[in-house]
Amino acid sequence: MNDVLPPLFGSRHERFKTVAVDAARKAGAILQQYARSGFQIEYKSVVNLVTDADHQAEQAIIDCILAAYPSHGIFAEERGRQLGTDSAFQWIIDPLDGTTNFAHGYPAYCVSIGLEYEGQGLLGVVYDPTRDELFTAVVGQGAYLNGTRLHVSDVQRLDQALLVTGFAYDIRDTPANNLDHFARFALRAQGLRRTGTAALDLCYVAAGRFDGFWELKLQPWDMAAGVVILREAGGRVSNFKGGPLSIYDQGLVASNGLIHEAMLAVLALG
Structure with a gap:
């Protein structure tokens, strides 16, 4: 990028x-x-x-x-x-x-x-x-x-981080519904939130209000503006494997950069 x-x-x-x-x-x-x-x-x-x-x-x-x-x-x-x-x-x-x-x-x-x-x-x-x-x-x-x-937070540990996520509209119809990830992060982070607006979630990471965000099945319009704002605030975005993010792919991990690898490790558990 x-x-x-x-x-x-x-x-x-x-x-x-x-x-x-x-x-x-x-x-x-x-x-x-x-x-x-x-x-x-x-x-x-x-x-x-x-x-x-x-x-x-x-x-x-x-x-x-x-x-x-x-x-x-x-x-x-x-x-x-x-x-x-x-x-x-x-x-x-x-x-x-x-x-x-x-x-x-x-x-x-x-x-x-x-x-x-x-x-x-x-x-x-x-x-x-x-x-x-x-x-x-x-x-x-x-x-x-x-x-x-704006600048992202300086939280360095997942167990001290406040994270946010969301759930796709097909949560009732698919096993890829983020509930497994939610459960694992709930046991590792200081706190979890679910706001229902991905664009604001990205901006709140940029503002240091959240330390990390992940979500499945987002659309380009959910990410296009917020990704630019987060990157310019010093944050990091990637796909679920840590590779370059495309807003035309649907999985996103966003963070202050300091807890990004720890978030990827949780997501890699399955």
């Missing part, structure tokens, strides 16, 4: 970030409006749902981005992939990460917007409208929370 901006990205990174932040804040305002006034729920499956707030927030983000960059590609959770004439740039969007939380009135959800150039994650913006917390990062420029520089 490169840690500097590619030449074609250049000085444009501030404009890209401005557009992403504007889109995220507009989407966040839409989510909060629906949270106050009510929304309709559709079920993709028994435990996988979507609301009209998802759709409206996603449309607002796409409109913002395409107004500024009409040639760029879009890869959004609800809309899918739209190829642009400038296919080197792709915006990866989750308009509401934590839809189940949102639908139940539990204030743990966010807007996540990432930008790739030729497959390399360059920019991440994650906005939590319930706390007005804006996480941002540009490759080689550091990670920030509401303008304050």
Whole structure:
């Protein structure tokens, strides 16, 4: 993973970030409006749902981005992939990460917007409208929370670490459901949490609120922004075997770097 901006990205990174932040804040305002006034729920499956707030927030983000960059590609959770004439740039969007939380009135959800150039994650913006917390990062420029520089924790031992994870929508239908990993980590870590929003989990590791995160069966829009933010905060991400992470693979291990090998060792137990 490169840690500097590619030449074609250049000085444009501030404009890209401005557009992403504007889109995220507009989407966040839409989510909060629906949270106050009510929304309709559709079920993709028994435990996988979507609301009209998802759709409206996603449309607002796409409109913002395409107004500024009409040639760029879009890869959004609800809309899918739209190829642009400038296919080197792709915006990866989750308009509401934590839809189940949102639908139940539990204030743990966010807007996540990432930008790739030729497959390399360059920019991440994650906005939590319930706390007005804006996480941002540009490759080689550091990670920030509401303008304050972020850095991962300095916890060095797994038994002193607070970890977070999540469970896929098919938890009832597959043995690869993360329950075995959860049980093993519960016996080795200081504590475990499950928030229901992977993008915020990654940002919280970046902010030192969690020390490590792992999850199976994530989608690109769950990881695109948060991975950039975590790396820029000094963290480490990998696949379950410790190799390079692709957001188009589904297993992710993220940490402050100091407990990463210990986490991989637990996952390797089966």
